[in-house]
Amino acid sequence: MSFFEIFKNTKKDASASMAKERLQIIVAHERATRDGPDYLPALQRDILEVVRRYISINPEDVAVNFDSLDDYAILELNVTLPETAPAQE
Amino acid sequence: MAKIIVVTSGKGGVGKTTTSAAIATGLAMRGYKTVVIDFDVGLRNLDLVMGCERRVVYDFVNVINEESNLKQALIKDKRIANLFVLPASQTRDKEALTKEGVGRVLEELRESFDYIVCDSPAGIEKGALMALYYADEAIIVTNPEISSVRDSDRILGILQSKSIRAEQDLEPVKEYLLLSRYDPERVNRGEMLSVGDVEEILAIPLLGVIPESKAVLKASNQGIPVIHDAESDAGQAYADSVDRFLGKDLPHRFLEVQKKGLLKRMFGG
Numbered sequence: 001m002s003f004f005e006i007f008k009n010t011k012k013d014a015s016a017s018m019a020k021e022r023l024q025i026i027v028a029h030e031r032a033t034r035d036g037p038d039y040l041p042a043l044q045r046d047i048l049e050v051v052r053r054y055i056s057i058n059p060e061d062v063a064v065n066f067d068s069l070d071d072y073a074i075l076e077l078n079v080t081l082p083e084t085a086p087a088q089e
Numbered sequence: 090m091a092k093i094i095v096v097t098s099g100k101g102g103v104g105k106t107t108t109s110a111a112i113a114t115g116l117a118m119r120g121y122k123t124v125v126i127d128f129d130v131g132l133r134n135l136d137l138v139m140g141c142e143r144r145v146v147y148d149f150v151n152v153i154n155e156e157s158n159l160k161q162a163l164i165k166d167k168r169i170a171n172l173f174v175l176p177a178s179q180t181r182d183k184e185a186l187t188k189e190g191v192g193r194v195l196e197e198l199r200e201s202f203d204y205i206v207c208d209s210p211a212g213i214e215k216g217a218l219m220a221l222y223y224a225d226e227a228i229i230v231t232n233p234e235i236s237s238v239r240d241s242d243r244i245l246g247i248l249q250s251k252s253i254r255a256e257q258d259l260e261p262v263k264e265y266l267l268l269s270r271y272d273p274e275r276v277n278r279g280e281m282l283s284v285g286d287v288e289e290i291l292a293i294p295l296l297g298v299i300p301e302s303k304a305v306l307k308a309s310n311q312g313i314p315v316i317h318d319a320e321s322d323a324g325q326a327y328a329d330s331v332d333r334f335l336g337k338d339l340p341h342r343f344l345e346v347q348k349k350g351l352l353k354r355m356f357g358g
Contacts, residue, residue, distance in 0.1 A: 014278070014279025014280070015279070015280060016276070016279050016280055016281055016282050016283070016286070017279065019234075019235045019282055019286075020282060020286045020289075020290070022235065023235050023238055023239060023282075023290050024290060026239060027238075027239060027242045027290055030239075030242065030243065030246075031242070031246070034243075034246045034250075
């Protein structure tokens, strides 16, 4: 750092931490879909469609996770409902 | 029985060929009979970095198609005994690299070499998949930059699912991280991902950190692998990486900002 740069607030544009945060999220997401079976994206689409018949939700409100353990696998479905879900009669 | 090492990254321009040339040269310098193969069909460049571009007669695809034998195609390095280059084909289509063909050539090489270094092309197309398919160990070249780290993670996924070791349920490919173009000064300023950040995200053992260095361009200009430049930071960092690869436990160097003189510190530069 040169003499004149001392006066600049260098931490202000510390973009590396932003890069790390974004990477952690995208990499975790891509690993989750990579390790699972091929039908997961299609399953996610279908669930979204079914839930949408009753409640209005966004694509990101449905999370599908697949965990493979030694002798069994867990398929985890998470649907986040909006706080004021209008029930469609 | 030779070990097959793939040097790969997903992303282009991160230093795969520079690394392949340096690691292969380093292994040969330490007495191991080594061949380095260019898998980048159509975009041959390892020959330039190794400084043997004018001695290419036959290439990898010629050997696969049995238009020449291995002995005719292998180029002996001028500087180091025990080091050979198998150049990529410049003109043929990428489909020339078949699993059977590549497998046959690697099998033949395994008989007489200690190490086979496969310089992968960028991307996840045929050439890259063929370069990693038979690998025993993988060196993932990564820059401290988001797209490079993401692509490295993608390549790790492919190694774990599409290599012969994965397909046949053998012991998985051994993976190593090689972080290149590292600039400690920018890391200190919070402008660049640190070694620790990248290690944390990719979660594979660190083979080495190659600092951003003028010596790398100079080396490729001259066609002399940068590991020959023992005075340079990059050359020393590659030499350390080779020793670590062979099992030596060495501390990582060049992670801190080099001390500057008083004048430089006051006026920059």
